[in-house]
Amino acid sequence: GPCAMRRAQLKRAGLRFNRGLIERLQRSLTASKRCCVSCPPLDAPRRMVIEAAERQRLEQEHGCTGPALLGRLLTHFRVKDLAHPPISNFHVGAVALGASGNVYFGVNVEFPGHPLSATIHAEQFIMASAALRGESGLTHLVVNAPPCGHCRQLLNEMDGAARLGVHVVAADGSLSSTGHPQLLPQDFGPAHLSNDSGLLASEANHSLALPVQHKQLKELGDEALRAANRAYAPYSECPAGVALRLDDGQVFGGHYIESCAFNPSLPPLQVAVVNAMAHGALTSLHQVREIALVELARSKVSFARTTYIGNARFHLMHA
């Protein structure tokens, strides 16, 4: 049957639920690649990370390297078509080169029914995707719109941010290039809170464990715990992780990523959504069926009341 959001849409439209109508609606949604009436068309699922070896092949194919190649890939792979902005309808696509040689794509994702602060920006998507892959740094970022202040601040969390090249694609396809420090003069950074490291600098392991009674949630709980153990939470020291189970049974985890300025921090739910999208497994938030959150009991920072997507079943586990 239709999901809760589709039922609500039908109800608002004053339509009676009948099988024929629902089937016609499903067919029209499938034909237009939409997940629901209010969502923009979604492209076919695709992986959003290019391995270093494949990048080298693309360098040959396109006859360019570095930021020029990234700009070409942004257009070539129509990255912004993968964005999910049902609130703003403003599609952002970004692409970054990692120190490993991998290439990371990012898009903006908006969450209807949540505060706007739940939004994932394309640059945040890339930071999360790179962190999930254990990337050690980013060297160049190309984006189809100027990075907002929020993203400039989150990028500043990254170890090596001072050496990051930032390039905005102009209407004619040319790149307007600068360095990250020029985008954030008089910056507030990790060092102000006595953090001499930074995001992507090293892999955390908080050695958290779950009590035995959560064994019935084995796979989902284990993934959320794995994520919590990787959390980047140097300021609050409140690690947290989320795991999502999709309608096809696939499970994806995401770890909490903090910013020294606090507000640009990425909650573990958002990072798990990035993980599922980066694997080409998630094209609609309606696909999320079950969510597990692992955090500390009596945590100063808690996601227990803000971790939800639609009617997905929620499990809270204290490590």
Ligand SMILES: [Zn+2]
């Ligand atoms: Zn932004």
